[in-house]
Amino acid sequence: MKHIINALVENKPGVLAHVAGMFAARSFNIDSLVVGRTEDPKLSRMTIVVIGDDRVVEQVRKQLAKIVPVVKVQDYAGQPVVARDLMLISVAAPPEKRPEIFSLIEMFRGRVVDIGQKSIMIEVSGPESKIEGFIDVCRPYGIKSLARTGTIAMPRRNKAE
Amino acid sequence: MKKISSHAAPAAKPDAKSVLKPGAQVIVDTLIDLGVDTVFGYTGGVVLPLFDKFYDAPINFIVPRHEQGGCHMADAYARASGKVGVMIATSGPGACNLVTGLATAMMDSVPMVALTGQVRTELIGNDAFQEADTTGITRPVTKYNCIVKDIKDLERMIREAFHIASTGRPGPVLVDLPVDIEVAQIEMTGNPAKLDLPGYKIRTKGHARQIEMAAQAINEAKRPVLYVGGGVIISNASEELCTLARNGNLPVTLTLMGLGSFDQTQDKSLDMLGMHGSAYANYAVQEADLLISVGARFDDRVTGNLSTFAPKAKVVHIDIDPASISKNVHVDIPVVGDAKVILTELIKLVKHQDRTEWFARIAQWKEKYPFAYNHDEQGILPQYVIDELYKKTQGQATIVTGVGQHQMWAAQFYRYSRPRQFISSGGLGTMGFGLPAAIGAQIADPKDLVVDIDGDHSFNMTLMELPTAVEHNLPIKVMILNNGYMGMVRQWQELFYGKRYSKSYLKNPDYAKVAEAMGAVGMTVQNKADVPQAIETMLAQTNPCVVDFRVVAEENVWPMVPAGKSLNEMDGLNILERLI
Ligand SMILES: Cc1cc2nc3c(=O)[nH]c(=O)nc-3n(C[C@H](O)[C@H](O)[C@H](O)COP(=O)(O)OP(=O)(O)OC[C@H]3O[C@@H](n4cnc5c(N)ncnc54)[C@H](O)[C@@H]3O)c2cc1C
Ligand SMILES: Cc1ncc(C[n+]2csc(CCOP(=O)(O)OP(=O)(O)O)c2C)c(N)n1
Ligand SMILES: [Mg+2]
Numbered sequence: 001m002k003h004i005i006n007a008l009v010e011n012k013p014g015v016l017a018h019v020a021g022m023f024a025a026r027s028f029n030i031d032s033l034v035v036g037r038t039e040d041p042k043l044s045r046m047t048i049v050v051i052g053d054d055r056v057v058e059q060v061r062k063q064l065a066k067i068v069p070v071v072k073v074q075d076y077a078g079q080p081v082v083a084r085d086l087m088l089i090s091v092a093a094p095p096e097k098r099p100e101i102f103s104l105i106e107m108f109r110g111r112v113v114d115i116g117q118k119s120i121m122i123e124v125s126g127p128e129s130k131i132e133g134f135i136d137v138c139r140p141y142g143i144k145s146l147a148r149t150g151t152i153a154m155p156r157r158n159k160a161e
Numbered sequence: 162m163k164k165i166s167s168h169a170a171p172a173a174k175p176d177a178k179s180v181l182k183p184g185a186q187v188i189v190d191t192l193i194d195l196g197v198d199t200v201f202g203y204t205g206g207v208v209l210p211l212f213d214k215f216y217d218a219p220i221n222f223i224v225p226r227h228e229q230g231g232c233h234m235a236d237a238y239a240r241a242s243g244k245v246g247v248m249i250a251t252s253g254p255g256a257c258n259l260v261t262g263l264a265t266a267m268m269d270s271v272p273m274v275a276l277t278g279q280v281r282t283e284l285i286g287n288d289a290f291q292e293a294d295t296t297g298i299t300r301p302v303t304k305y306n307c308i309v310k311d312i313k314d315l316e317r318m319i320r321e322a323f324h325i326a327s328t329g330r331p332g333p334v335l336v337d338l339p340v341d342i343e344v345a346q347i348e349m350t351g352n353p354a355k356l357d358l359p360g361y362k363i364r365t366k367g368h369a370r371q372i373e374m375a376a377q378a379i380n381e382a383k384r385p386v387l388y389v390g391g392g393v394i395i396s397n398a399s400e401e402l403c404t405l406a407r408n409g410n411l412p413v414t415l416t417l418m419g420l421g422s423f424d425q426t427q428d429k430s431l432d433m434l435g436m437h438g439s440a441y442a443n444y445a446v447q448e449a450d451l452l453i454s455v456g457a458r459f460d461d462r463v464t465g466n467l468s469t470f471a472p473k474a475k476v477v478h479i480d481i482d483p484a485s486i487s488k489n490v491h492v493d494i495p496v497v498g499d500a501k502v503i504l505t506e507l508i509k510l511v512k513h514q515d516r517t518e519w520f521a522r523i524a525q526w527k528e529k530y531p532f533a534y535n536h537d538e539q540g541i542l543p544q545y546v547i548d549e550l551y552k553k554t555q556g557q558a559t560i561v562t563g564v565g566q567h568q569m570w571a572a573q574f575y576r577y578s579r580p581r582q583f584i585s586s587g588g589l590g591t592m593g594f595g596l597p598a599a600i601g602a603q604i605a606d607p608k609d610l611v612v613d614i615d616g617d618h619s620f621n622m623t624l625m626e627l628p629t630a631v632e633h634n635l636p637i638k639v640m641i642l643n644n645g646y647m648g649m650v651r652q653w654q655e656l657f658y659g660k661r662y663s664k665s666y667l668k669n670p671d672y673a674k675v676a677e678a679m680g681a682v683g684m685t686v687q688n689k690a691d692v693p694q695a696i697e698t699m700l701a702q703t704n705p706c707v708v709d710f711r712v713v714a715e716e717n718v719w720p721m722v723p724a725g726k727s728l729n730e731m732d733g734l735n736i737l738e739r740l741i
Contacts, residue, residue, distance in 0.1 A: 010360055014307070018300055025301050055487070062484035068305040068325060071360040 004076045007046040010069035032150030083153040086125045092142035185210040185343040201231040205251020207278030210343040230597040230626040232262020237601030246273045253291030264302040268588025272331035279339040304332030312345040317354035329363035330482040367498035376510030382451035391418030392456015394580045401504035409511040414442040420583040425576040435463040437569040440530035443728040449474045459489040469727040532573045533740035540713040543642040547574040563595035563619025566648035571614040593622030599637040617643040630705040631680035639707045676707035
């Protein structure tokens, strides 16, 4: 099962190596790992999608928390979250196929960000399932290249708030 | 030991006027301010500025013959004293030589700080002379490591290193020091730098409700076993443990690392459990309805086959490291926190229960399968040597070991009664730990009687530290249980590889001569009848002394739980039974 784990880490050299090294050393399976700045310049946020049963993920969470520059760890399992991936995908698009492709882009709320003679580059963001869906519909046209960010996520606001 | 010189720079005082100091001086002053009086270290190019400041510092400085040895010395110094061990090495090769020592300390949760020199900041990453990515190499074998990139951070990072190494679940911390940081000048105000560790939190106090649940489980248990590990020694919780066992009327079994935390001469002691543990401890665990684990980590040498470990027991687990809990074995009642703090609370809630039946059962196992050896053997049995040592030292010596059969016999046939009395590499199982560890333990307490029960091949790995012991007039005793073999390996080859002793026999030197050549006392014992006298002579030495006991070559350690088997499926019980 996939779990989204969120780690707030100190913005220090070696932290990423430490986290990545821990995952490798303990043979935990990472699906994706995203690091980026936060509102606080001293802290970065790592969003890690891990594959494993509850016991494995519990160990991941605890082992992460043990790393000294890791400030806070949260497992979003069982919580309503907003989870998003961003993808740039370049698809073969001969002029006669473009109307079809544009309507697919429309359906997936993507954006054309570059147009070439034979291909177009599209930006799509959303939950992983949507990204996967878009890749599937593009496949018949020929995918030239593809880049994804991996998942970032935030819990939804508590209703009581 | 060397006299400490008194005219060195004093430690920074709170209101002292600010002074300009080089980084190297900041390091030495900070160490002194942190209470460090003993440092192990080996010099080299990029630590010259730092070593220059040790020239007249009020610190007992021990130079090993190899950085690995120095690291084990600092480690054993820490294990014996409870203080932080400090080891210094140069960049590149010096730092690389620390890896085994750091990993050894990491696996056994030993508080250590390693300081390594590094090439100048602007050369880092250029494959400079004697450059190694020290923080990269040592990250998996340290609790934490860092490199100082700005002289302004230096003092704080040293203080943080000591704090992290010695608190929570202890472990080695490495601080990498580029040489330009050692020589850069900084204005020191005299106020100690504040720690800045937002990600480092330790829970020491156990959850009250969890402690109540644990107490209730204990009070209701018919067949409880206390399963105690190294965490109790780290936490200095032996007294509390003893009270809990007494008040609650609970039998106690110890891991290899837990030896010494509970007096094994007491009736309630089940001695060590696990692969080479006692039959009575292993049977008791498999029959228990409640296992109360304190500061132990359910290592595979202890549990045997996980799926059949303590099958009838509810599990209470007291540990300071949340990641230890439910890592290997499902825990019913976890209590996260410091053993001493938690036991103090738990004792108040635990009631004495009559467990006559349970103790009677245990007594039967004890009677049937004690640790035993053949007293009629003509040759020298290694167990006999340890038994004699036990008698001649009244069980009071501090014992350190190498790794192998001799280590297991040292665990089985010497009985420990005080914490920090048994010092051994359990988690990593590092051959060569014995001699440098003896040196470290002796330096921690110069008056203590420190005996290294070593294997021939373990001793071979670090015997170059003998001159270190000679230089400092340390009265350590090394007993080599010389079977010619890598005995533990040979035993496995005998049992599981059809006696094909592949590459486990090597030619050994004459250890008595080696010892003498290095300035120590050397003896060889070939006859069983000479063993008692040889031990007495050894104990009377005031210089380092090495005794080469030519023991029976193919003796085995029993009982033994073969890999993958359950704890109650021990081999060798028939042998033990025949011996009594
Ligand atoms: C050849 C060989 C054979 C071996 N055979 C055996 C064997 O038969 N039986 C055996 O027992 N071992 C054996 N060992 C040792 C084994 O490999 C492990 O090192 C050992 O079992 C671990 O001991 P421990 O569980 O006490 O954990 P330790 O490694 O001592 O860990 C300490 C635990 O206590 C916790 N802790 C630390 N500080 C505190 C605190 N303040 N409060 C609470 N908790 C704290 C830590 O988080 C950790 O979980 C053998 C080793 C070798 C080399
Ligand atoms: C550094 C290191 N290398 C290899 C091993 C594997 N090993 C474990 S026990 C052992 C043999 C130990 O021989 P010796 O020190 O003579 O002790 P004995 O078992 O004979 O008592 C070996 C090779 C180890 N534990 N450590
Ligand atoms: Mg041997």
